[in-house]
Amino acid sequence: MRNKKNILFATIALTLISGFTYVISQTKPTTEPKIIQDTVKNVKPAIIPLPDSVFTDKGLKLRPYKKNAHASYYADRFNGKRTANGSRFNNNNYTAAHKKLPFGTRVKVTNEANGKFVIVKITDRGPFVKTREIDLSKRAFMDITKHKGAGAMKVTIETIIE
Structure with missing residues (x-):
């Protein structure tokens, strides 16, 4: 009995001295800080805008590279030859x-x-x-050209960010 009184007295003394709250059945203190409403600031979440040079188009992140660029296409004589990166050129690929x-950079080329x-x-x-900015494969060029007999056109070039 005397032991229980000592525990109760110690619990009350600790509560008053240290600010901890005890429940008699528990042996571990629970320290939950009290939030005073006056100190809570109304902070809006920070919205970080993307730079103007980055926007999305159908799930792609694009960065404008050049407007009014002059584009042409590879001559047929280059078909099967090695390119600068070591692969073989094919006029039917989108390169x-x-x-x-x-x-390896992927580029969106738009006919203006x-x-x-x-x-x-x-x-x-x-x-x-x-005067030319980009050479497209023949297939890529013919897919976007207005006149199939044309050899050059004005395009907008945008790099795709991955």
């Missing part, structure tokens, strides 16, 4: 040549005249004409 973009676009992969260097 392209660019002077600066890294190999009719709005049609195609997604190609950079596999080669070129074109080696100063």
Whole structure:
């Protein structure tokens, strides 16, 4: 009996001294901080906008690269030849040549005249004409051209962010 009184007295003393709350049946203290309403700030969640250069189009993250770029297509004589990245060129694949973009970069090329676009992969260097920005494979070029007899067109180039 005396032992129970000592435990009860110790529990009350600890509660008053340290601020801990005890339940007689428990042996571990529970420390739950009290939230004072005056100190709680109304903080809105931070919304971090994407940079203006990044937007999405049908699930793709695109970064504009160049507007009013001059595009042409590979001649048939390059079919089967090695490209700068080591693969064999095929005019029926969706590939392209660019002077600066890294190999393997996927690019969305949009014809400015009719709005049609195609997604190609950079596999080669070129074109080696100063006024041209990109050389498309013949299939990619014919998919977006307005006139099948054309050899060049104005396009918008956007890189796809992965």
